[in-house]
Amino acid sequence: MSIPSARPVYHPAGHDAALRGVLQDLRAGRWVSTRDLLMETTGAADRDRWTQRTQILAAAAAGSDVLRVWRAEEPDSLVLTVLHARVVVERALRAHRSAHPRTAELWREASAACRYAAEAAPDDPVPWIGLLALAQLDEDRAGGEHRAPAPEPMLFDGPWPLLAEVEKRDPGNREAYHRMLQFAYRHRPGASMTAALNFVQWASSSAPAGSALHLLPLYARVERYRREAGHEHALDLHWISEDASRTALRALRLWFDHARPESRSLLDLNHLAHALWGSHQFHDALRVFDALDPYFTVVPWSYRTPNPGSAEPATDLFVQARARCRAAVGRKDRDRP
Numbered sequence: 001m002s003i004p005s006a007r008p009v010y011h012p013a014g015h016d017a018a019l020r021g022v023l024q025d026l027r028a029g030r031w032v033s034t035r036d037l038l039m040e041t042t043g044a045a046d047r048d049r050w051t052q053r054t055q056i057l058a059a060a061a062a063g064s065d066v067l068r069v070w071r072a073e074e075p076d077s078l079v080l081t082v083l084h085a086r087v088v089v090e091r092a093l094r095a096h097r098s099a100h101p102r103t104a105e106l107w108r109e110a111s112a113a114c115r116y117a118a119e120a121a122p123d124d125p126v127p128w129i130g131l132l133a134l135a136q137l138d139e140d141r142a143g144g145e146h147r148a149p150a151p152e153p154m155l156f157d158g159p160w161p162l163l164a165e166v167e168k169r170d171p172g173n174r175e176a177y178h179r180m181l182q183f184a185y186r187h188r189p190g191a192s193m194t195a196a197l198n199f200v201q202w203a204s205s206s207a208p209a210g211s212a213l214h215l216l217p218l219y220a221r222v223e224r225y226r227r228e229a230g231h232e233h234a235l236d237l238h239w240i241s242e243d244a245s246r247t248a249l250r251a252l253r254l255w256f257d258h259a260r261p262e263s264r265s266l267l268d269l270n271h272l273a274h275a276l277w278g279s280h281q282f283h284d285a286l287r288v289f290d291a292l293d294p295y296f297t298v299v300p301w302s303y304r305t306p307n308p309g310s311a312e313p314a315t316d317l318f319v320q321a322r323a324r325c326r327a328a329v330g331r332k333d334r335d336r337p
Contacts, residue, residue: 008296008318010311012056014266015295019053026060031070034061038079047125047170048263054126055175058086062094082126085110085117089130096137107137118165125169125176128162132179135159136186152202156195158183174212174265177203181216185223193227196220210258214251218271221247222300239278248275252284261291270297270318277321282328289322 013019018037025033034057041050061067067084074080092106100106111134118127135158141147148160158180166176180203184195200216207213221244239245251272256264269292276285298314301321305313 006319007315008292008294010297011295012059015262016049016053019056023057023060026057026066027064029064029066029069031066034083035070035074035077035079038083042079047173050124051126051129051170051173051175052265054083054086058083058090062087062090078121081120082117082124085113085127085130088113089133092134092137103137107134110134123169125166125173128165128169129173129176129179132159132162132166132176132183135162135179136183139186141187154198155202156184156187156199158187172207172211172213174268177213177216178219181219193220193224196223207254209254210260212255212259212263212265212268214255215268215271217247218251218275221275222271222303226303239275240280244275245279245281248272248279249281249284252276252288256288256291264291266292266295267297267299271300273321274300277325282325286322286325286329289325 011020013023022033022037025031038050038053038057041053061083067080067087070077070080071084088106088110092103092110094100095103095106111131114127114130114134117124117130121127135143135146138146145161146159147157149157150160163176163180166173170176181196181199184199185192197217197220200220204213204216239248255268256272269288273285273288273292276282276288296315296318298311301317302308302310302314304317307313
């Protein structure tokens with residue numbers, strides 16, 4: 001068992017060393033390494049990494065004109081076409097969050113870019129994920145594909161045709177299901193948590209071992225107590241319930257114990273460590289903490305602090321939780337005959 005770093009750090013690439021170097025280049029306006037990395041990542045066998053890398057790279061490129069420079073050099077690049085769709089979707093979502101007056105314009109631009117990318121790369125799930133992400137901007141659900149009937153009676157009407165397109169190309173795509181969960185939160189006023197809980201139960205119940213969909217119930221639980229509890233102390237009572245403990249252990253057994261280490265999302269690992277620690281399953285939590293080292297994400301730890309918008313208290317809590325798990329496991333080892 002490795003000794004964890006004293007203070008974790010946040011980096012969007014996490015353990016993906018190749019992506020960390022490329023992000024540094026991209027932020028400096030250099031695009032060649034981005035192209036090379038994405039060319040290496042294409043292919044049906046690496047859909048998890050392709051989806052994750054394009055999402056992270058798009059977030060880094062959204063505030064610059066580096067893709068325009070790339071397009072001037074390689075106007076027919078297919079990976080650029082897909083990444084450009086990612087970037088304009090990210091810009092539209094940011095505009096929506098800040099109530100920017102150009103939101104509608106950016107939304108139309110992003111939708112068109114995704115449709116174009118879907119035609120140019122018909123086997124790629126990412127353009128359809130982009131359209132799924134944009135569905136949450138349709139607050140009136142004016143688009144017919146945003147209010148389609150659900151496949152099961154207990155589920156909400158929503159952008160199921162878009163999810164189906166992703167499923168054709170990458171069954172169980174992690175981001176696609178999180179985008180559907182975000183849609184449920186936004187478009188079911190007064191019943192959003194019920195809709196979300198029904199959805200994550202449905203999605204995770206049939207997922208194969210190793211699928212990140214087994215983490216979805218943990219996200220829904222975090223969102224529920226974040227909305228209903230109102231303060232951090234109520235969270236302690238939430239996770240020690242038998243049902244919450246069982247949900248955390250199920251995610252460990254069905255996801256963590258089967259997923260390839262390089263496919264694990266940092267955010268998923270943090271939600272799992274948080275749930276196992278909160279449910280006093282310290283030995284299992286420590287396994288996840290060790291897998292995270294030296295990285296972490298502010299969420300969900302920040303929700304258990306008096307200032308959810310600050311990273312520093314979240315870091316402190318993460319360190320305290322990890323130390324408690326290590327101490328509990330150490331005591332158990334010492335007490336063993």
